[in-house]
Amino acid sequence: AQTVTQSQPEMSVQEAETVTLSCTYDTSESDYYLFWYKQPPSRQMILVIRQEAYKQQNATENRFSVNFQKAAKSFSLKISDSQLGDAAMYFCAHGTSYGKLTFGQGTILTVHP
Amino acid sequence: NAGVTQTPKFQVLKTGQSMTLQCAQDMNHEYMSWYRQDPGMGLRLIHYSVGAGITDQGEVPNGYNVSRSTTEDFPLRLLSAAPSQTSVYFCASSPRGGYSNQPQHFGDGTRLSIL
Numbered sequence: 001a002q003t004v005t006q007s008q009p010e011m012s013v014q015e016a017e018t019v020t021l022s023c024t025y026d027t028s029e030s031d032y033y034l035f036w037y038k039q040p041p042s043r044q045m046i047l048v049i050r051q052e053a054y055k056q057q058n059a060t061e062n063r064f065s066v067n068f069q070k071a072a073k074s075f076s077l078k079i080s081d082s083q084l085g086d087a088a089m090y091f092c093a094h095g096t097s098y099g100k101l102t103f104g105q106g107t108i109l110t111v112h113p
Numbered sequence: 114n115a116g117v118t119q120t121p122k123f124q125v126l127k128t129g130q131s132m133t134l135q136c137a138q139d140m141n142h143e144y145m146s147w148y149r150q151d152p153g154m155g156l157r158l159i160h161y162s163v164g165a166g167i168t169d170q171g172e173v174p175n176g177y178n179v180s181r182s183t184t185e186d187f188p189l190r191l192l193s194a195a196p197s198q199t200s201v202y203f204c205a206s207s208p209r210g211g212y213s214n215q216p217q218h219f220g221d222g223t224r225l226s227i228l
Contacts, residue, residue, distance in 0.1 A: 004155075045156075045203065045219035091155055098163050099144035099207035099217055100171065103155035 002027045002094045006104035013082045014112050020067075021077045021107050023092030033095040034068065034075045039106075040088040048090070051075065079109075087111045115139050119204050119220035126194045126227050134189040134223050136204030142218070143209040145187040149173065149200040150222070156203060162187055163209075194227045201225070 003026045013019035025034070036048040051059045051068050059066050063083075067076045079086055092104040120135045138145065146161035148171075158171030162181040176198055178190040187206075191198060201224050205217040 006155075043201065043222045045205075045217075047217075093156075095217075098161060099146060099205070100158055100161055101146075101148075101156070101205075101217060102172075103148075103157070105153060105155045 002029070002032075002096065002102040004092050004094050004102050004104040006092055006107050008107045009105070010108045010110070012110040012112060013079070015082055015084060017082055018078060018080045019082055019109065021079075021090055021092075021109070023075045023077070023104055025073050025075060025092070025094050025102075025104075027073070027094055027096075029096050031097075034066075035093040035095060035101070036064070036066070036075075036077045037091045037093060037103075038086075038088045039091065045091075049077065082111050084111050084113060117204055117206050117218050117220040119202075119223050121223060122221065123224050124226070126191075126225065128194060128196060128227060130194050131190070131192050132194065133191075134202055134204075134225070136187045136189065136220060137185050138187075138204075138206040138218070139185065140206060140208070140218065141184060142206035143184065145181065145204065145206045146171070146217075147177070147179065147187070147189045148203045148205065149198075150203060151200050159189065159202075196227045199225060199227045 032053045034051045038046045049061045063080045089106045094102045117138045143164045147159040148156040150156045160179040162168045204220040207217045
């Protein structure tokens, strides 16, 4: 079984600053993916970034990047140049075969102008 | 493309009533799944399917039934609704093809309240 833990229920950042959201996981799988999803008040689940566990290089998507530490089972999300539109709930998730995802509890990100 | 379509968007039921949450996707995805989202607990997997005629239980399957008669549709049935099933329900789909195709496409969710 997999578990995903997000230890920061809430985080805040000033507009244009950088913020890092933490995530740790436990897994018995040898092949898996890790994801960060964004959920704005509209309730949509929006994929922010994904990381293949077999890749050592950290994934990046524009202002979003991850710090993947496989041995430590850590997968943090860094948001650079934060924007007001980044305010949302962020979920870390572990993915296995057949499209099954295990989610963390979520981190609410507030962006102050 | 419509992507993943869930109906209804909102529903209020009385304890003991039954209902079906509908989920349809038009992307020819083989994998489909249902999650529930409760406050402070993130999303939890209820049931999933790897293709027409094949379903299996997830983390919290009790009180829910599913079937997959076609690739496109994956309905979730509540046979006798209980207040503990008050939640937001998400349907998701993804294509077969290895881990490179893992990204899930989510529906917009159904908010279900059981009185």
